[in-house]
Each structure stands twice: as structure tokens, then as C-alpha cells.
Amino acid sequence: MATSTPPAFANTPISSSRGYNLRQNPSIPRFYTIRSFSQASNSRAAAKSSASDPSPVFRRVESFAPATVANLGPGFDFLGCAVEGIGDIVTVSVDPSNPPSTLSISSISGDQRASFSKLSRNPKFNCAGIAGAAVMRMLGVRSVGISLRLHKGLPLGSGLGSSAASAAAAAVAVNVLFGGLLSQDQLVLAGLESEKKVSGYHADNVAPSLMGGFVLVRSYYPLELIRLEFPSHRELFFVLVSPEFEAPTKKMRAALPELVKREEHVANSSQAAALVAAVLQGDARILGSAMSSDGIVEPKRAPLIPGMLEVKKAAVKAGAFGCTISGAGPTVVAVVDDEEKGREVGKLMVDAFMVGGSLKASAVVARLDRVGARVISSI
Template structure:
């Protein structure tokens, strides 16, 4: 993939610092394990990138993580993404030697809301703009490599959605192959209700319980359900879309026991009128499909009350799809 750069007007000085925001995201949407992601409006991560004289990437500070994230650039997704972007720019002849990053976390850790992906994407986009790269698709591999540094797996669902915005189908996350995510239609009335309990579930732990083999019949059914979900989006049929979101019989049943109160909260959201419910990514956040109007707020209240009955505090928010993805901010 060729990297597009934007030529500067003659005499114009390149920016010395760029700040970028990347939205949170939810992955899988039930049957789309590792192959479907959606960017959501609201909180996200912000990264400021500055040109530096030293070699490589350095993290100057991280805010909003209570000191839990590593400053080591080899172990932080933001720094890994920036490193990959810098390396690509230098291969194309850019004279930059190094980058300094300041990371502002707006998303909770280990929540299923694409926290590590948002940091990677914000850093990649800030670094790219700083180095004259304007093509977001040139950043697919850098953010994929960064996500791999977080949990050891290759999956671009969260990162590609956060980068590009909207709902994104990911046919392949193989770093050796062409990366060609497909943007899917976003029905105008679609709303996600995301309910985040005061629990954490690291992605690596959630991946560790997944089945290593799947019966052929189950895989056939899963593939058909995934196709039906995509067709429902194209038809703007939110009720049918929600039904297929709820239809996973491979991944979600394996992960559900890791989330205390899962069954009770799911039942409460369905009774409140959710069209479909599932884990948001690896969890523990739960997702309900709804549409604009009063119903999403009712679903949110029901979910918070159900978790409270289980002795767990939770917050709920109603989200639109963020169609812009990563962007520069002042």
C-alpha cells in the first residue's frame, strides 16, 4: 500500500506538534468475532505528538490511567503505533528522527470499549499528520501491530473502526496480507446502549477461554448469521439486526461466565425493549441494540438496576455511531 502524503505550500513550515482524538469502539456485535467493529460517539483517547531530536518514540506522560499503563514504548499501544508510522515515513524519505507522545486516556481500561485501540489510533493519526501522511488507510498496519502488542492477537476490529469511523467489516487481520476493511451502512436511527459495570476483563483473559475447535455445523450457522446481520444493516432493519447480534453460539457462551450478573442484566435489557444484546467486544461492558426515541434510556435504567441487584455498580450511556473516526483536535 502506497502512503499518500500532502505536499506543503512552498515556504510553509511543518507543524511541530499535533493533537489527535480517537473514539471508543465496540467489536464483534455478537456473531462478528474479530471481524466487525463500530466506532461510538462520546469518550475516547487523545494523543499529542511532537517531533523530537532523539531516535525513536518516547512517552512523556499518561493521564487518566491512574498510573497503570506502561511508559515503556515497546509495551504501550500508542507508542508502538507511532513507531510504525515513523518508520514508514522515514522509509519514504522523511528526515524525522523521533517523536514524543503525551497520552490522555478517556476510556476505562479492560472495559470492552476499545481502550487500547483508541490510544493506538490517536497516536498513529497524530504522528501521521505531523509527518505529512493524510491517508488513514496507510495506518491500518501500524494500528494492527499496536493492538497485537496489547494482547498478542491479530485483530483489527476495534482499531480499524476507531480509525475510519462508522461500522467496519474486517475480512482479514493478517499483517502479511492486504488489509481492506469494508465500511457498512449506518442506519440513521441506530442507537447502542452500553452498560459498563465496575468490573474489568482483560482481553487476553477473555480470549483464553475461547474454544480451540468449532463443529462444522456451528461454523456454518455462525457464518450465515453474520451474513444476515450485514444484510439487515444494508436494509436498515434494526429489529432484524438486533436479533442477529443476539445469535452468537460460539464466542459469547464461552465468555459469559467471566462477567458476574451477565444473564440477569441481559434479561433486563430484553424486557426493557432491546432489539438485541451481546457483550461489547470481550466485555465486561454489555451492549443493547435500539433506535432513537425513549426506549434506549429505559433500557439503560433497567440494566443499571439489574446490576445493582447483583451488588455491582454500573454506568450506562446511549450512543450514536461515530462516523468520523480519528480526527485532529485543537
């Protein structure tokens, strides 16, 4: 299998035409803004793409998209980050047996049968299929049909952005198959079509899975994303402890309050601001403390995850800077700045899940994924 450096796709550094570096001084933390196209410019881009009906530049493209930690405590629905080492793989191929402009799913596999046995091969009801088909429409593909293979490295309903990883990997693979014509923000929009059907219109998983690093969703209408740069010389590790327990996102979202008190809003806003500042300054200690301080979402979701409170106490007692629910759960995430310390914290969190919730659990210590979804092979 030959490898190749693909054309511009989801990982490509943001150009000045798509966003801007707010400060050029290297001593000041950097962050970038990506804005979605306006409706008019989207229409023009779609018309241009449709007129060209791009031909595939590869026969097959394989891509990987990482797991994500959304919310990070007080950043509900507007802040998330990507983590290294675990994620989903999508392979897309030109398929002459498929009708032009269509996408089919030829196979779904996974590291564990439970991670894929419930998934549909109907592309209209599969996250990878929905996102891949959305990219084909954006490109205006009319003359070629493609098939897609999905390998799930992430369990379903884990709180690690499983659906978003599938969508991100598919969006990148299909885009690169046809020459990488779409921009990063368009790929996020394609991924959001998938998220909307599965768990609601929120970008705090799919955006960091595509873009890497920390991503702040400044606005949904129109979509505006800010990528936050955690300093490369600072260490940051996430201790991800996943119990053998499924917490469907829709169920966990249904537990949230419709209204919050003013003092709760002020407190959470303050902690969210501290979280963003800590990311830009590379301060893992403040990042963990702010992450642990959600007073709105976590108190409603924690009772739905057996042992969650005991696990959080164990993590902090063991030396973690902070601990909270990853996404909608049930995975619990703690933050440290030393990998060996992370392993110690993870072991005690696993024990706490058994003692406090009678649940078996596994722990992974992962670095921040600064790259996001990427092509791993093409031919």
C-alpha cells in the same frame, strides 16, 4: 491554539486509488473496500518515504479516536463499529530534546486514575507509543524526534477498544504532524502492530476507531477491510453498560473453544450475514436480533462476567432489539433506535448488574460515530 484542516489522514474519504465504491446507485446501500499494499508495493512506498525523510508541517497535533464495539455478537474478530462521545486523546509535538527518529511519552493522564495508572511510559510497551513509532518508521522519519501525551478517556479492559483508541489517535496524530502522507490502510497496519502486542492480531477495534462507522474485516492476510454504510437517515443508538469489573482481553480470549461444531458454524455464519445485511439496510431491529444470536463466543465468555445473563434479559425485556458482550467485555451493549428508550434500557441494565452480579455499573447511550479518528487541533 490555532486549528487547521489537516492534509489527508485517517478520515479522508477513500479515493478510487485505494478502494472503490461497489455501487454508485444512491438507492442501494454503499460500502467500500480498502486493501493493504502488497509486500512489494509496501517496500517501494517505504523506500520512497525513507528517501524523503519528511519534515513536520506542524509543531503540535492533537487527535481524538473513538471507542469501539467489536464482534457485535457473531462477528468475532471480523466486525466492529465506532461509537460517539467517548475515546482517547493523543497530542504529539516536535521535541528537539529527543534523539532524531525517536518517540518518547512525556505524560499519561485520564478521566479516572484506574484508566491510566497501570500504563507504561515506555513507548515500546504502550499502545500509543507502539503505533506512533510504527508510523514514523513507515514515513521514514530520521531527522526529528517527537514526544507524545496520552489522555485516556476509556477505562482499561472495558471491552470498548481502549488500546485501539490509543493506537488510532497516535497513528493519526503522527501522520498529520508530518503532512498526512500515509493512507488509511497503512494507519490500520500501524495500529495492528500495537494490538498484536497487547491483545492479539485483530482489527475489529482499531479499524473502526480509525475509519468510523461499521467495518468488516474481509481478510487478514492480506489485510482487506470493507466499510459498511449504515443509512444516515436511520437512527441507531448503543446502550453501553460498564460494570466495575475488569476483563483482560487475553483472559477472555483464552476461554474460547479451539473447535466448533458444524451446526454452530452454520448458525453463526447465518447470523453474521444477517448482521451485515441489517447494517446496510439500516434495520436496527434485525441488527439487534442478529447481534443477540452468537452461539459460539458469548456462551463461553458470559459466565466470566458476573450478572451478564441477567443484564441481557433485562435489556431485551425493556425493549432493546438485542444485547451482547462488547468486545471481550465486561461492557454489555444493547441496541435501540430511540435515545430516550436507550436511557430506560440502560437504567434497568445497571440495576440487573447489581442484582445478578453484585456489581456497580454505569450506562452511556451513544450514537454511531461515522467519522472515526480525527485531528481536533494543530499548531
